[in-house]
Amino acid sequence: MTTLEHDFQPGNLVRARGREWVVQTDSHRDWLRLRPLGGAEDETISLIPALELAPIEHATFDLPDPVLAGNHAAAVLLRDALRLTLRAGAGPFRSFGNIAVEPRGYQLVPLLMALRLSTVRLLIADDVGIGKTIEAGLIARELMDRGEIARLAVLCPPHLVEQWQAELETRFNLHAVALTASSAARVERELPNGVALFDHHPVVVVSLDYIKSERNREQFIATAPECIIVDEAHTCVSSGAGKQLRFELLQRLGRDEHRHLILLTATPHSGDEVAFYNLLTLLDQRFLALQGRMSASDPLRQELARHFVQRRRKDIAEWQAETEDGRGFARRMKTELTYELSGDWGNFFDAVQDYCRELAETAEREGVAASSGLMWYATLALLRCVASSPAAAVKALTTRLEGTQSEDDLLTDERLHDGAADDLSVNDLEPPAQVQDVSRLQDLIATAQRLSGQSGDPKLAALIQHVGQLHIDGYHPVVFCRYIATAHYVADQLKAKFPQATIEAITGEFTPEERRERVEVMGEADSRILVATDCLSEGINLQHLFTAVIHYDLAWNPTRHEQREGRVDRFGQQAPEVRCTMLYGQDNPIDGFVLKVILRKGEAIQKELGVMVPLPEDDARINQALVKAALMRRDHRAPAIMLQESFDFGEPERLLAPLQAQWQDALEKAKANRTVFAQRRIRPDEVLPEWHKQQQALGTQADVKRFLQSACVRLGSPLDSTRRANQARFTPQHLPEALRLRLADEGLDAVQLIDFAELHRSHPLVGLLAQHLLEDALGNTQPVAARCAATLTNDVEVATTLYLLRVRHQLSYVRRRESFQMMAEETVALAVRGRANPVWLADDQAARLIECTPSGNLPPEAVQREVCQALELLAANPQQLESLAQQRAEALLDDHKRVREAARDVGQYNVKPCLPVDVMGVYVLLPDSL
Template identity: 70%
Template sequence: MNMPAANFSIGNLVRARGREWVVQPESKAEWLRLRPLGGADDEIIALIPELEFQPIEPATFPAPNPEKPGNHAAALLLRDALRLKLRAGGGPFRSFGNIAVEPRAYQLVPLLMALRLTTVRLLIADDVGIGKTIEAGLIVRELMDRGEINRLAVLCPPHLVDQWQSELAERFNLQAVALTSASAARIERDLPHGVSLFDHHHCVVVSLDYIKSERHREHFLTIAPECVIVDEAHTCASSGQGKQLRFELLQRLVADEERHLLLLTATPHSGDEAAFYNLLSLLNPKFAELQHKTSANDPLRQELARHFVQRRRKDIDEWHDTRGFPKRMTTEITYQLSGAWGQFFDDVQSYCRELAESVEAAGNGNARLIWYATLALLRCVASSPAAAAKALNTRLAGALDNENCLTDDRLYDGQADDLAGSDLEPPAQWQDVGRLQDLIAQAESLSGKSGDPKLAILIEHIKHLLEEGYHPVVFCRYIATAHYVAEQLRKQFPAVTVESVTGEYTPEERELRVQAMEEAEQRLLVATDCLSEGINLQHLFTAVIHYDLAWNPTRHEQREGRVDRFGQQAPQVRCSMLYGQDNPVDGFVLNVILRKAEAIKQELGVLVPMPEDETRINQALVKAALMRRGESSAAPQQFSLFDFEEAEEPLKPLQAQWHDALDKAKANRTVFAQRRIRPEEVMPEWEKQQTALGTEEDVRRFVQTACARLNAPLEVGKRNNYKLLPQHFPEILKQRLADEGIENPLLLNFTELHRSHPVVTLLAEHLLEEALLGEKPLAARCAATVTEAVDVVTTLYLLRLRHQLSYVRRRQPYQLMAEETVTLAVRGRTQPEWLIDEQTDNLLKCEPSGNLPTEVMQREIKQALDFIQSQASRVEALALQRAEALLADHRRVREAARDVGQYSVTPCLPVDIIAVYVLLPDAL
């Protein structure tokens, strides 16, 4: 019988099936998980030693061959490849080698909070655009890389499914499937017989719409994984039948005390006390009692601080992050309803009043429909001539139910906890078709810059923004308006790439249309609110224009938050609000709703949504819509001709509720502010691990050098972009890239290209495999170089250290493997001096100043190899020191996080000597 697997420890080298392997975590007495030496994680195999034809034997790492020396550039290339390929890095954060994002210091706070909880239950309520998705992704990736979870479900609104799927893949290397009403049948049909969804797909993004039905809900509960993220969690805690079912689902999920739960929301407290404490009860049922406890020193409130984190933009300033958020510059732009446009607006108002009077005289119960027609018409008229014509052309009677017409989402901008809506124009055509034809003709005649003062002021504003280098997004309420504005802007700015994106397109098509603008020198996007959630725009755009005022302040924040958010590189983001200064609807919405919301936001730091009361809001809006514009020969000051007191009267109870919600939110912030974890407790470990794994400069140098040596040099493009040409690579590398979907030329931006990108990973793997196995490797394992960088013979040894990391958490033992790359320098030969520091690493970047004959290079390399092999005990002592340093790093982070569990670190011996490089002083 062959040697049992129990004799091999994690990190050991073994020989099986004619090649060398590294023993991986989860190996057991009966079977081994093995990764090929120099291979990738997706090449890991499992085998049973007793069934192998040849015994599995211990192996040693082969020494560099002095007969195959390379040059110094090839030496640096190997070091970069080795470092950038590391995934199970040696630092205390296990996930950092597997993520494609550089988190900011404050984003590590939820991760440290999670590490101190036996079962992770967190409510992350950071402001819009701060990066809740990244914070949640860091936590689940860390739990996975520690071996504490294997499966994940993300529950989110349907419009966020695609965004979550792409974020998990692009930023965290987690390949998720999307489970929606449209895809569920296909996914389940493709499952192997007898295998459950989460056994086959470890990561699944689930649309909340999909699990609305009882059958789907019950099925999900039977297969739910050990970790669940809930995005827009406030939509699962409010009142209402659909939301109540969601809340019950979450209650049943957390009934399993071992299940990890991350709740994400930017609006945890939107004035609905019951909903807020429902959310808290999902973290711990006892937290519901906090509704009746007011003392900040209450032990239960202090316990909640371990589970709840909420930061505003200004809270982030205390972290002194030099890459802070851009400054948001806001402005208001006004226009007058003058000339033919003003006459058209007045004619539409007169038509609406006549309708109201005729319905009132008839007494036929159509008052609600007239309310609807009035709001629909005046909203579309204020939007654009195109939207007005569309509304006037669409018959109202029969299209809407009289009782429910005022809840039609074509008219409004969604509620605080559900911003999804339709960007189709509402119908507004009533009787008297002849009169309507005149209004339609008027609307159509006003199209274009000369007849549309709103469009004219937009064009002038965009001209200034483009001159200052901004890339604007223009948000419109309706599809017809978006197409009309885009068409007019193309005429005015022929040199600018102008695109329009509306709800007519699927989410995938919307994203493709946005991405297609990336190469444009100047770009201008016109979009409806289908883009105000779900697709991030910060990488391509730097300004937001509200062409149509939203009637919901939360919608305004969502629009601006698509551009002003984590990842925005511009120092400033411009946000402009455009409105008619003598339009009573604009005036009412701006003065009574938007400005009061902004005042509350300025006081608190986050938005508190306006309480919901459709009847009162509609009543107020209709009164405002029917106000007459005043007559004045001079240009009136904005809204000075309107007295909104009568229209505002129905909203006074809501305003009182709004301020009450503000007071409660302020009190909650005082109690729940997360101030236990400080920047200085987080950043040293992150920065140390970043250096060990490879910086942006390392990635740039490696990719450029690797491509050049593979005869496929990058093409230089515009704005820091480069073009990768995979068709010129060796066939085996081309095939591997094709497997990752990279077959055609690919644009690379090194400010965004992370070390875990498939291009970087596959280049590193290819060069390392060649270096270990190839006859003429491009990356050299040994070299001898003459340089002015040293004054005495200095030998650099590139070492790979493997450590076995053991820890106990939730009374469960875990064993992991950690790897690190270390450059050891030995100065001199008679009395050698051993050095390991940053300067040592930098010697690899030295400039050669002369060439050596091949036989001299071989002699120097052999002498260096003989020396290091005679110093085995010294090298082992170095490995023990590194293990102790790694343990100290883990303990330091553990103390900062108040982590639970016990750690130990043991080096795997012997140490791998990857490469030997001799530097000879130029004076010799």
Template identity: 70%
Template sequence: MNQLEHNYAPGNLVHARGREWVVQNESTANWLKLRPLGGTDDDIVSLIPDLEMEPVRSATFPWPDPQYPGNHSAALLLRDALRLNLRTGAGPFRSFGNIAVEPRAYQLVPLLMALRLDTVRLLIADDVGIGKTIEAGLIVRELMDRGEISKLAVLCPPHLVEQWQSELENRFNLQSVALTSSSASRVEREIPHGVRLMDHYPIIVVSLDYIKSERHREHFLANAPECIIVDEAHTCSTSGQGKQLRFELLQRLAADQQRHILMLTATPHSGNEEAFYNLISLLDPRFAQLQHKTSANDPLRQELARHFVQRRRQDIIEWQAETSDGTGFPRRMKTEITYSLTGQWGAFFDAVQDYCRELAHEIEQQEEGRSRLIWYATLALLRCVASSPAAAVRALSNRLDTLENDSDLLHDDRLHDGEMDDLTASDIEPPAQLDNQPLQNLIETANKLSGPKGDPKLAALIRHLQDQLNDGYQPVVFCRYVATAHYVAEHLQKAFPDTRIEAVTGEQTPEERRLRVESMDEHERRILVATDCLSEGINLQHLFTAVLHYDLAWNPTRHEQREGRVDRFGQQASEVRCTMLYGQDNPVDGFILNVILRKGEAIQKELGVLVPMPEDDTRINQALVRAALMRRSGGSGPQTMDLFSDIQDSLQPVEAQWQDALEKARKNRTVFAQRRIHPHEVLPEWEKQQAALGTQADVERFIRTATARLNAPLEPARHNRYRFLPQQLPEALRLRLNDEGINKEQLIDFNELHRSHPLVSVLADHLLEESLQEQNPIAARCAATETDAVEVVTTIYLLRLRHNLEYVRRRQPYQLMAEETLAVAVQGRSNPQWLTGPEVNELLECVPTGNLDKALISREVGQALEFLQTQQQKLEQLASERAEQLLADHKRVREAARDVGQYSVSPCLPVDVMGVYVLLPDAL
């Protein structure tokens, strides 16, 4: 037979090189891409049939041999291995077999929106912590698994580059390379001569700071991939310094109408109308016209709804209520604790204020040009004093003599907390020493007051953390300055010697910060002390359950970012505690709390999203200086709003701007609300996919059973984890796990172990391969079981179906191979009845009630196989019905009614019979 007589379609079985293979996508009659039957994607080979010594021919899958039966537990193990082994699932979401995350149903909304667009242009503006990275990752993984894209670039702020690399690799099995100012030269050296960057590295994560220079920008534009993700997209609007170049870059990328672009931001509208509409114009230039159209029924606005999704946390409640487990985000429980500036610390604070007043009066009279300098020094010194004695000493010791002529002095990011979209301000203490006046007494006093006896703020922190630790919480303490973080960590270690405490600041590289955080995983009691270098970039939800603001942020957005590191998608605790600590008679804390934070919180409660503070720096700075120099009321009670009434009068224009921004945000929430996709559209697809691929419960049962039957049972460990010892496994399996980096003891957390984890996939592959050898298999292809779950003899047939899926998208034809596992049952023998619903899997999970003789088992299995030999037409009918259902699912997800004739699904026959299991009624 000539091997070219067959044009094998994806999913067909062929025999070549002495074994059986499954034909993969991209194969032709002259070139075959093959995966070994029972093998993994890592074993895929390509061959040219004309050059093979032995002709390539069609093959059939061997049925189970009744002479090698197993028990019922081994039968269930094979079913689980089959489901967890699937990588090219038959559902409409092909990516689900290749991701290491279990997305919530609401996170499928952007994915559905993307699949309904020929060119994916989406602005995903969900609230902080809802999971925008997951949503974007699902989309690009899906497009890749469908073969619609092969290259991807993620554009993001520098501090998020490593996080994106980690998320793509750990959650979506996508290997990427980082392109930043520090890594660019190394990356370029690794590229072979004459090869373009995106050809050598199809997935890159690019720092926006690196790419904005003219030389790098032009090179990137010339080689830009077909899909782009833009994180923190609001930083690429046309408003603000440095943003113009970013906007022009995106504009030129968007000019290619075939390029997919996903933009992510939690703050799409910062009150600047022009910036917002410029941003949505990147989706489609026509959308810029919407700035002057207010009707929600405008056809252009209806079109925008296909490209723009924004959900608040309360919007997600609708989805949580309809999920099977009802789980979602934890409750965020907020509280406040205070301390008083009493005793020596109060006297020290007053002395610092007096020093600032006297120096201000002297400088303003003698050197008029230095007035700006004294206001800076006042704010810098009093903010550091309010932070900690250590920060106060650092500020008093650092001479301020290089910024006298700087017109932007009061904008120094060491003093402030950055703008709404800039959360990377320096955590180094600002200098505050203006001249050589004797400050030694103040420095000595600050040093003497270090520790909980002299520092009432630290004492209040220790009392509060003791309560949190006793209640089982793991807190993160956020400080503003490096010196404060080290000071707090040092004294907390003394107060809690049995608790793991780490300090993470901007002194360390991002990788060092990540390693320090991860090192705390093994400790039950842990406290992380950090500056705002961790308010973005490292997710903390897996290790921590409480946030404490040791230093009040001067920007409401910063508070939300801190809390959002812990209270976000993936947090397992039902409740996250968030605490603000402030001095009740500290005038700076009082101003920030009452004038800025309270207002921001009130707006957020009303609207559900944070509206950024207006960027009226001059008025706010003037008000801050007046508050900083305000005399305390003798420390005899908390500050009240009356104390700030005159300051608030001067901030009326800022208040008006904030109110205007609130009204605009309220209007936009109404006009741009996501109403196109509802839970009832998504949940059926999600539930089908869960059933087809296996749930977390299936993963846990599989791992427990497989390791036990392989003589390496899991051992209980602390924190609801289990210890896995790979050295007890068979040698061949140990070697495969070693190739995946699993070569020593592993701690397993079943809340985090997903189906695509190397341990799961390697065990599933191993058991499937072994089951095909038929000799004493651990995962059994046939069995007979006595059980009280049935009243008549019931035979369960475990089938593997392969389908050839063809469709056209953007005039480009695609051909894909899809696989699924299907369990069907036949009740009775004299008048057999076929069952194909979910009840079949429930029967497979029945509990045996007795043992059977091996000869009886073999005879029962033999009868079941003889019956199936007469039912080939029924098997083909089942395969055709599943193909029709698969076609309907794909059309529904794509909304492809207008594309009739562009989708087709055909079954690859014959059907593989993977397992035969006979359930006999309990004789009792």
């Protein structure tokens, strides 16, 4: 850093505008960037010394006042507050002080890959549920906290916007603005005059639907942030007019060679070669040359491996077994549950089939193509709804299918299908199936209504029995249905059967925000059952509340099953086992065909490869095969265990043979890529010690819980216990007014239910309480947290003094030939054992001394005397503080070098201590002679 016109250096304490500040590294020759001493990052200001009414002066940090001594609990409270206010931690991972997640070792691999790239261009293609959002968020937060980027945009499908906004807020302490087709107008109205939207909001989550218009696209390209994350990136590179516009947008953004681009997808290669290599060209145009020659020894493929990471759950499990990196994923226990189309329900199904056959024969006799298309559609729609539930059957039979639709429209009607591999946000309304106004339809409707309920519906009866067993075994299931009517029908029946359980039905009738709220409300229930359509198979994570998945309706797309199960069985699931049940009719020909030809094939591929490969798209061929299967007659003479085997799917299976061949080809290509891009050579275990070291320095989850409980008690508003062991209620009404106002600014002005398993040090409640206590300790005459104390304890044998210190460091490094400078802070303990022949300690043993157990109290005058002696001892040995600061700088530089070597980072680092060291607390521990 060049010499400033003023003489203040980064890390100096100065006095300005009536308070003390710390000079930040981004100060310049004629202006200062200042953060208030004990204040938060968002209170940082910039000022020009020459324009200040009162001159800016050097300040000194006051030593603790013995008159204001407190007890040992108040001393521990100050230590915790000091650690929990640290954001710019001194360790090699700058972001760890600002994140509310504990990454597992394998999730550090993309971060380490990013650190070795001058411009981050990464394709993260990890399996569903491994944690791609966490991996991308870590990279973006790290770049931001290193000062390499100031702005971030996430581009994602519309149904993921709110999830991304919530993840950035809760896990990475980034306040993001959501831009969708519906919210953009409001956001733009709130902008200051003449300010561009993307200039005003540093972090945005942008719906790909919003960005597709020419006006929005051009505005975004003109002012796009330095770092862009693209979720579901495969949807931006495949064929189709809308997707082509997305691809052109990303191409233009990627032309800026300094722009960081992080692409996320669980399905990078779904058999579409052109789409796959389009995706790779977003990383580097040179990778297009790999098409047709992706050999393991090719240097260009080795270069691609620097930008592409793809791990299966199997890879992660093997990795964790080798490194003992914590607990792995839950075991996914799959089972199948069947029911028979027996009795009145079987007769009803046969009657519907007969009706559909008559429709088909009529269409063939008439020979009118449009009429034929309607009949095929009506057949599939009606039989699928009948297989779903009596309620869905009634809805289909009473909704007229108009003859104005073209055959192409019918083939692509998403109410009948389950969505393409790259678009799983499907309409969950029931498809229409009424094509004639005849009395026969009324008879079918009446029969369906009569058979509603457990006694008449064998599928529902099988579900109720299974849910009852899951309930006994302690599981919380999610029941996935295809249609809205089915979801409400199932939920109502379950409510009647399990009145003690909390049961919700969530469908596409609700907005994404309403869906999320309804899910979260279920968290307080001891027993919960969620019934949902596939509106929840993407966008809302369910792993923190549910432990089982039931496919009440089979999906016609195996990717859909994986998405459903992936909502529950994913990173963050605490249960050791997740149960997944597939429910189908033993003698339902559509269930049998979908099971045999589509789902079984998908399962076999997933078992062989470790991930799902999507079924190739061909609606016309799939429809034709399904209709032929749907009209097959059941063999009533076949024994129950042989019912599905009694169907001869020869003709419809032959229709799908070309798709099966494409599917197998996609599998082989995906297998070839797995061997190179699993990134097993990058060893996160080499840097995990640095993560654990930073975690201890910044405060663990246990520290957060202890601090919050103690702080609330001492501030006059103790937490209220709840029925759940790890939860409590926080009531802000009795807190000091200044603190209440600050909490209200963060939306924390009402009673809060706190889950200690989820509460992290970066949560606003924790940060504001710690900030308040620290400021109170530094400026109040009756502080709640104590900067000095003297304590009797049996945990020491001789008089021992503990000095709690705050050490600031100036961290500088070079990347892309550009120099970056940052401030780093850490809390360090220095202890001295004995007084006649003092022994100085500056290691973990010193830090642990404050956690001693007090055994008695001293008179106030004795406490003051002991603290005064401790201050005199420190004044007589100033070299101890300077020596400790230098040792810490050297140790931190070593930590940075280890991470740099593990990542093969392209940067150069230097760490320099900022003197003098701040003495935050002085605590004397005296042996209890009793």
